[in-house]
Amino acid sequence: MPVRRPKGRHDAAVILAPRRTPSTDSSGRRHRGPTPVSPSESWIASPKTVRIVLMRFYGERLRRSRVILLPLHGVMHLSVAAVEFLARAKRPVTLLCDNVRASAIAAAEIPSELLLRAEEDQLRNVLMPPHGLTVEGPVRAVAFDEPDILTALPERAVDSVLRECVAARFEGWRAFRRARIRQDPKQNVKGFFVDRYGLGEWATPSTLVPMVVEAASPENQPMPSLARAIEHILA
Numbered sequence: 001m002p003v004r005r006p007k008g009r010h011d012a013a014v015i016l017a018p019r020r021t022p023s024t025d026s027s028g029r030r031h032r033g034p035t036p037v038s039p040s041e042s043w044i045a046s047p048k049t050v051r052i053v054l055m056r057f058y059g060e061r062l063r064r065s066r067v068i069l070l071p072l073h074g075v076m077h078l079s080v081a082a083v084e085f086l087a088r089a090k091r092p093v094t095l096l097c098d099n100v101r102a103s104a105i106a107a108a109e110i111p112s113e114l115l116l117r118a119e120e121d122q123l124r125n126v127l128m129p130p131h132g133l134t135v136e137g138p139v140r141a142v143a144f145d146e147p148d149i150l151t152a153l154p155e156r157a158v159d160s161v162l163r164e165c166v167a168a169r170f171e172g173w174r175a176f177r178r179a180r181i182r183q184d185p186k187q188n189v190k191g192f193f194v195d196r197y198g199l200g201e202w203a204t205p206s207t208l209v210p211m212v213v214e215a216a217s218p219e220n221q222p223m224p225s226l227a228r229a230i231e232h233i234l235a
Contacts, residue, residue, distance in 0.1 A: 050149045052209060052213055053226070056216065057222050065234050072097075075095075075097040078126055083095075092140075093140070094142055095127075095141040096142050096144060098147065098148055098152075099144075099146070099147055100117070100120050100142075100143050101117075102145070104117070104120035104123075105141045105143060106143075123141050127139065142233055143232075144225065146223070146225050146226070150189055150193060150209055150212070151173045151177065151223070152223045152225055153209070153222060153223070154216050154220035154223075155173060156220050158212055161203075162197055164215075165199060166199060166202070173223065176196075180196075
C-alpha cells in the first residue's frame with residue numbers, strides 16, 4: 001500500500017496514505033519504499049468524514065501529540081484481520097466511530113437490557129474474544145454517541161450554511177434528532193438533513209460535512225460529545 005512521509009523524526013513503523021509520494025533518506029536521495037515513523041506516534045482509525053472534522057478543529061493538537069489519522073470506509077467494513085494488522089504494528093491505535101456508547105464497548109459482559117447498535121456489535125466482534133482480537137496489541141475503541149459526525153458540528157456553522165443556501169434557520173441538533181426519530185429513524189442522517197431542509201440543489205450526503213466545516217469560523221466549536229472523545233484519545 002502506498003505510504004507517505006510526514007514531517008519530523010521517524011524511525012519505527014509505517015504510515016498508510018492514499019497515494020505514493022517520494023521521500024528522502026538521510027543521504028538526500030529520494031526513494032519510494034515504506035517510511036518508518038516514530039515509536040511515540042499513535043494512530044486513529046476513523047471514517048473519512050470524521051477525519052475531515054478532526055483535522056479542521058483538532059488538527060494542531062493531534063499533530064503536537066504525534067497522532068496519525070487513518071481513514072476507514074465505514075465501521076462495518078472493519079475486519080478482525082485489519083485490527084490484527086494494526087495491533088502487530090505495536091503502535092497505540094484508537095478506533096473512533098459514531099453511534100457508539102461507552103456502555104456497549106467498555107463492559108466485558110453486555111447488560112441484558114442493552115440492545116446493541118450495528119456499529120457497537122461490529123466493534124465488539126473485532127475487538128473482544130472469542131470472535132475478536134487474537135493478538136495482544138494496543139487497540140481500543142472510543143465512545144462517540146452521536147448518530148453521525150454531522151450532528152457534532154457547530155450549530156452556528158450549520159445555521160450559516162442553511163441561511164446562505166435556502167434562507168432557512170437551523171433548529172438545533174436536539175430538535176433535529178427528535179424530528180428524525182419521529183419521522184424516519186432508519187434514513188441516513190445526512191440524507192435526512194438534506195431532505196428536511198431542501199438542500200438537494202446545494203449539497204448531497206457526501207458533500208454536506210465538508211460544506212459545514214468550510215463554513216465554520218474560528219470561534220465555532222464542535223458539540224461537547226466530540227470534544228469528550230478527543231480528550232479520551234489524547235489522555
